[in-house]
Amino acid sequence: MLTQLSIHQLRNLQAVHLQLGQCNVFVGPNGSGKTSLLESLYLLSRGKSFRHHQPKRYISHHAPHATVYAKFDNGRSMAIQKAQDASSIMRLDQQTVYVQSALTKQLPTLLIDPSSMDILEVGSGSRRQLLDWITFHVKPGFHPQWLSYQRLLKQRNALLKQSPRLSNYQLQELAAWDKGLANHAALITHYRQQAFEEWQPLFNTLIQQLLPDYAPFIQLKFAAGYNTEMALDELLQQRLAQDCQTGYTRIGCHRADVQVLWVEDEAARQQVTAQQSVASVSEDTQPYEVEQDSFYDSDEAYDSEEATLLGNVREQAANVLSRGEKKLLITALRLSQLPLLATAKDKATNSKASVSEDEILPLVLLDDITAELDDRALTILLKSLSQLSCQVFITSLEPQIMDKIGYYWPQAKLFHVKQGQVAEETKN
Numbered sequence: 001m002l003t004q005l006s007i008h009q010l011r012n013l014q015a016v017h018l019q020l021g022q023c024n025v026f027v028g029p030n031g032s033g034k035t036s037l038l039e040s041l042y043l044l045s046r047g048k049s050f051r052h053h054q055p056k057r058y059i060s061h062h063a064p065h066a067t068v069y070a071k072f073d074n075g076r077s078m079a080i081q082k083a084q085d086a087s088s089i090m091r092l093d094q095q096t097v098y099v100q101s102a103l104t105k106q107l108p109t110l111l112i113d114p115s116s117m118d119i120l121e122v123g124s125g126s127r128r129q130l131l132d133w134i135t136f137h138v139k140p141g142f143h144p145q146w147l148s149y150q151r152l153l154k155q156r157n158a159l160l161k162q163s164p165r166l167s168n169y170q171l172q173e174l175a176a177w178d179k180g181l182a183n184h185a186a187l188i189t190h191y192r193q194q195a196f197e198e199w200q201p202l203f204n205t206l207i208q209q210l211l212p213d214y215a216p217f218i219q220l221k222f223a224a225g226y227n228t229e230m231a232l233d234e235l236l237q238q239r240l241a242q243d244c245q246t247g248y249t250r251i252g253c254h255r256a257d258v259q260v261l262w263v264e265d266e267a268a269r270q271q272v273t274a275q276q277s278v279a280s281v282s283e284d285t286q287p288y289e290v291e292q293d294s295f296y297d298s299d300e301a302y303d304s305e306e307a308t309l310l311g312n313v314r315e316q317a318a319n320v321l322s323r324g325e326k327k328l329l330i331t332a333l334r335l336s337q338l339p340l341l342a343t344a345k346d347k348a349t350n351s352k353a354s355v356s357e358d359e360i361l362p363l364v365l366l367d368d369i370t371a372e373l374d375d376r377a378l379t380i381l382l383k384s385l386s387q388l389s390c391q392v393f394i395t396s397l398e399p400q401i402m403d404k405i406g407y408y409w410p411q412a413k414l415f416h417v418k419q420g421q422v423a424e425e426t427k428n
């Protein structure tokens with residue numbers, strides 16, 4: 001668990017030092033710096049802000065860099081310093097590390113904020129990232145495959161963009177890359193499918209708690225991004241002429257999705273379940289921007305809506321639910337991944353003699369917790385969250401929120417935030 005957090009020069013947080021508990025609540029008026037506190041933890045875990053990708057937006061005005069340092073109760077520590085030019089210095093236990101994934105692995109962080117609505121409402125990018133986030137954490141073989149696939153895809157797209165007509169030499173080069181893409185895609189799909197199958201029952205359980213009236217109608221469906229009954233290189237060769245015209249690769253596992261469907265009758269439900277192993281192909285009208293090192297936090301959200309409609313029995317759940325219900329659905333999507341992290345750590349502990357990192361709890365960041373939720377929904381959310389093994393950070397405009405939170409976390413810490421200053425309320 002994180003016990004200390006220091007933040008320097010991030011937005012209006014000039015110098016903040018906090019002693020943390022398992023549940024931490026930040027209250028204060030608009031613009032006081034509450035979201036920036038969550039942003040600092042997200043930056044440490046993922047190397048990027050969830051609000052702006054350009055560091056100059058979140059580094060305090062006129063400051064050269066923003067720094068976040070955190071210490072854990074098992075003595076470990078991590079730190080990140082982000083400069084105006086987007087370069088980073090990262091440390092894990094005082095040792096410099098050179099890839100963000102080293103910190104991400106140690107500190108899984110889930111964010112639920114008002115803008116999370118995008119998961120249901122825009123294209124497949126953010127849902128794919130949701131699946132990739134958990135696959136990254138529970139299937140160690142996934143990340144290297146994903147990096148290699150991204151590299152090849154970038155090369156392929158660069159070649160396609162170069163010219164609509166390729167020379168023989170270029171065609172041979174492309175065929176070799178397509179073979180490589182197909183090999184990586186098969187493994188990526190395998191890891192994603194496995195992670196999805198482990199995640200789905202946990203989602204089903206949590207959605208029953210959070211949205212009991214709608215749970216029977218909501219169903220997740222994994223789509224690989226291409227027809228997995230064929231090898232990807234064969235499909236790519238078949239579509240080469242069109243890819244040359246459009247200048248990018250339109251199918252592949254960079255187009256995978258987790259559709260959140262509304263299924264009203266049993267026949268349709270069985271059909272969705274039966275189709276799960278045969279992933280659907282999603283044709284896209286927009287180019288895919290190759291994600292660099294961080295699928296767990298990319299900007300990508302340009303896909304066209306990929307609803308699969310079957311009369312009126314199957315459609316995107318987002319079209320049916322209210323905003324508050326959508327927030328609960330998104331919460332279920334994210335929180336249901338947490339037990340998988342605990343299982344993955346147990347496996348790691350059994351296979352290695354002593355692993356001190358198993359004491360690190362995943363972080364759940366809940367920004368503006370009361371937004372969109374009525375009293376009943378808020379109570380269900382807090383109750384479900386308190387049953388999960390995680391460290392919680394909550395922001396709210398209203399100090400009265402502590403009455404509810406204190407019921408589930410009697411030791412919860414309350415921090416008052418005012419113009420970038422953060423003060424812990426001490427109990428008498």
Ligand SMILES: Nc1ncnc2c1ncn2[C@@H]1O[C@H](COP(=O)(O)OP(=O)(O)OP(=O)(O)O)[C@@H](O)[C@H]1O
Pocket residue numbers: 010011012028029030031032033034035036037056057058059060061397
């Ligand atoms: N680069 C920056 N340097 C300094 N201050 C900044 C920078 N960017 C934003 N700010 C300011 O930092 C403050 C903190 O904003 P933040 O979004 O964290 O507040 P908040 O308490 O979450 O507000 P709300 O309740 O309205 O969501 C705002 O007043 C904002 O104007």
